[in-house]
Amino acid sequence: MLRRVKLLAFVFPLVMSASPLLAASSGEAVYLKRCAVCHEQANDRIPPRTVLQKMSSARIVRALDAGAMMAVGFTLSREDRIAVASYLGTSTIESGPPASAFCSDRTVKLAATPKTSWNGWSPGSNNARFQPGNSARLSIDQVRGLKLKWAFGFDGDVIAFAPPTVIDGQLFVGSAAGLVHAMRAKTGCLQWVFQANGPVRSSILVVPLGSEYALLFGDMTGWFYAVKAETGKLLWKVQVDTHDSTRLTGGPGAHQGTVYVPVSSWEETRSGDPEYACCTFRGSVVALRIRDGKQLWKTWMTEVPTERGKNSRGTKSFGPSGVGVWSTPTVDAERNLLYVGTGDNYSPPVTDTSDAVTALDLATGRVAWSRQMTANDAYNSGCAGQETCGPDFDFGSSPILVHAPDARELLLAGQKSGIVWALDPAKQGEVVWQTRVGLGGTNGGVQWGMATDGQHVFATVSDVKRSRQTSQTDTRRYIIDPGAGGGLTALRVADGSQEWHVAAKPCPEGAPSGCSPSQPGAVTEIPGVVFATSTDGHIRAHSAETGELLWEFNTMRDFHTVNGVKGSGGSIDGPGPVVVNGMVFISSGYPRNGGVPGNVLLAFAPE
Ligand code: HEC
Known part of the structure; x- marks a missing residue:
């Protein structure tokens, strides 16, 4: 028995390359087992096999990796995804963005000492997600007057989950x-x-x-x-x-x-x-x-x-x-x-x-x-x-490394349990304080990140309520409750006591399925202002002092994009807003976990 297994393992790769038929048959097996139930039925919403066969294999892999078929892809190995995509799709090489999406001058030049920057997950390596005034260049009054400057569409995608890095105008x-x-921050x-x-991402x-x-x-x-x-x-x-x-x-x-x-x-x-x-x-x-x-x-x-x-x-x-x-x-x-x-x-x-x-x-x-x-x-x-x-x-x-008001250093960490922890880095992470800011759960509590200026720490919670999908044709695995979840809390770094709390509003009647007030996305702070996002598609700015709403924008809509791609926004989840050099950037669209799909990067600036 052992010998036979060994022999097979040896012969298999040779056969694979020599006979496309055999490679195709494993892709066919995946198709029959995992795709046919839906794609062989007459249903307006589901493209039939003949349509899939006109798509490029690359696009089909992408649909399984991070596109419309993500929920199906979740149970497939990489090999199976590639096999089924090669079996179904064409070998057409995709041409990339059209020439009209490119700048007339494509030079990328970074200054040795940039004047403004948001580089990586947070402006600083302590991961505080606090953008100082000289790099944010946005006053509270200007935040009140933020307007959409441009939208960029990710072609063929249903999720926009990557945060931008912005250094001066790049x-x-x-x-x-x-x-x-690589694109120009001013124009996209x-x-x-x-x-x-x-x-x-x-x-x-x-x-x-x-x-x-x-x-x-x-x-x-x-x-x-x-x-x-x-x-x-x-x-x-x-x-x-x-x-x-x-x-x-x-x-x-x-x-x-x-x-x-x-x-x-x-x-x-x-x-x-x-x-x-x-x-x-x-x-x-x-x-x-x-x-x-x-x-x-x-x-x-x-x-x-x-x-x-x-x-x-x-x-x-x-x-x-x-x-x-x-x-x-x-x-x-x-x-x-x-x-x-x-x-x-x-x-x-x-x-x-x-x-x-x-x-x-x-x-x-x-x-x-x-x-x-x-x-x-x-x-x-x-x-x-x-x-x-x-x-x-x-x-x-x-974890965020921060100097508390008494100059002592603390590590602040938000957990899906709904608890914000302050640990002492000088004492091997001994707990200094802990405060509950949400209910917690699978995809509950604090998910992607908090923000702090050292005085206050700002945390949003997801606390999404979901049930298993039962529809035959909807590939999202969950149905989200449009009335439950969310909340933004400001805690004092010194002792974890609450400064203020803003409850989330339920989704309005008629909102698309997948809308939820949950707030899993990361929070961002600039002097005087906290930016938070929601699965209901909104990006909002609150007064850091009181929590008062200063500005909001609903991204759950269609957009004319600067690169000519059909663009729409949806749930905001994952990365938080990036604020730099007088502009605010956010990605919108997140069907994973049951939210609303979308494919845009949006840029805002005061008029
Ligand atoms: C539960 C039903 C279901 C299963 C199982 C399923 N699909 Fe789909 N598929 C759909 C629906 C519905 C759409 C249309 C999605 C939309 O338009 O939002 C779709 C769309 C697609 C698309 C087009 C995506 C695009 O970017 O336009 C591809 C490619 C695809 N499916 C491939 C597959 C493959 C490969 C499998 C098996 C590994 C599979 N599907 C399994 C229901 C299913």
């Missing part, structure tokens, strides 16, 4: 199609595009490299890139993790020639399939030399998983697993530490590294300390709703 942003765009015209292997960090600059970012298939800022040419790329469900969601952090890459995965969702051997992914942080991408260290967040028995369907199960790192690591140059927030375990046995704030040595990656906030949290889509399942209380957002 903007860089990723997309679900895996295109990284393109200078170059770079095609990554998979969707790019991570924030982009610009670092000097010799006399020029490099963009550092990850994609949703585990590849990490350095691309020349001036030209969009690839400098190097490395696959930081080869697990099939690896996803680089959080953006990189950097310090003195080293870039720190957080590694997460979608295996938790994939295990909704009882035939999937759950779970073998382990979260990690990888340190790469910026010059050439050489790996300096990799620190795993759990032990190697081993076989732990079988599930009710007889599929093997593995553990420990999970503990993904979803957010940008925070550099503490003084203590030589890197702080990361970790996610839950996917399968038992549970570990004491999940749902924790962990400090790693910058030079070696050694764990200096780790403070777990929720123990016994093994959660995956397969056990959801059962008693054996943990509460899914990840840290999805970056």
Whole structure:
């Protein structure tokens, strides 16, 4: 038996390349098992097989990776996605954006000392998401008068989940199609595009490299890139993790020639399939030399998983697993530490590294300390709703390193449990205070990030209420409650007491399905103003002092885009607003988790 398996493993690749028929048959098998139920029925909403066969394979993979078929793609390995796409689609190479989308002068030039910048996940490496006045260049009065300047459409996408990096007048942003765009912040015209292997949702960090600059970012298939800022040419790329469900969601952090890459995965969702051997992914942080991408260290967040028995369907199960790192690591140059927030375990046995704030040595990656906030949290889509399942209380957002009003340093961390924590970095993360700002839950509580100026910390909560989708044709896996969730709270950094709270408004009657008042997106602060977003499609500005609403804009509508692509906005989730040089940028569209799709990057400025 063993010999036969070995022989097959040896022959298979040869046969694959020699006989397109066999390669096609595995794609056909995937199609029959996973696609035919919908695509072989006569239904106005579903393109039949003959229509899929006119699409390029690249577009079909994209639909499964981050497009309309995301929910179906969730249960398919990469190999199966590519197989079914090659079986169905054409080999047409896509032509890229039309010439009219490009600037007449395509020069990209970055100043040695930029006057204004929002570089990476946060303007500073402490991840406070606070933009100082000299870089924001936007007064409270100007915020009240913000107007839409331009909209850019991501062609063929249904999700817009990447935050831009903006340095003086230069903007860089990723997309679900895996295109990284260089464009002018003022007008949204393109200078170059770079095609990554998979969707790019991570924030982009610009670092000097010799006399020029490099963009550092990850994609949703585990590849990490350095691309020349001036030209969009690839400098190097490395696959930081080869697990099939690896996803680089959080953006990189950097310090003195080293870039720190957080590694997460979608295996938790994939295990909704009882035939999937759950779970073998382990979260990690990888340190790469910026010059050439050489790996300096990799620190795993759990032990190697081993076989732990079988599930009710007889599929093997593995553990420990999970503990993904979803957010940008925070550099503490003084203590030589890197702080990361970790996610839950996917399968038992549970570990004491999940749902924790962990400090790693910058030079070696050694764990200096780790403070777990929720123990016994093994959660995956397969056990959801059962008693054996943990509460899914990840840290999805970056720990923030901040000087409190009494000059003491604190680490502020928001959790999906709905609790905001203040830890003492000088005492191995000892808890200084904790305050509940939401109910918490799977996709509840604080998800993508808070903002702080050192006096106050501002947190929004998701607290979305969802039920399983039952429709035959709607591929979204969940139906969202349009009346539940959300809320923006200001806490005093000194002691965690509440300064003010603004409750979210339910979605209006007639709002599109997927509208929700939940507020999972990251928060942003400039002097005097807090920017927050919502799954109801709004971006809002509040007074930092009182919470009073200063300005709001509903992005859930169609837009004329500067690049001529049909554009629409939807739910806002994931990255928060980016405010720099008198402008405000936000991506809109997020059908994942049941929200409303969309494909635009929007830019606002005072008139
Ligand atoms: C539960 C039903 C269902 C299943 C299963 C399903 N699809 Fe679809 N598919 C749809 C619907 C509905 C649409 C139209 C979506 C829309 O227009 O928003 C669609 C659209 C598409 C599109 C067009 C997307 C675009 O960008 O225009 C592609 C490609 C596609 N499906 C591929 C697949 C493949 C490949 C599989 C199997 C791996 C699959 N689908 C499984 C329901 C399904």
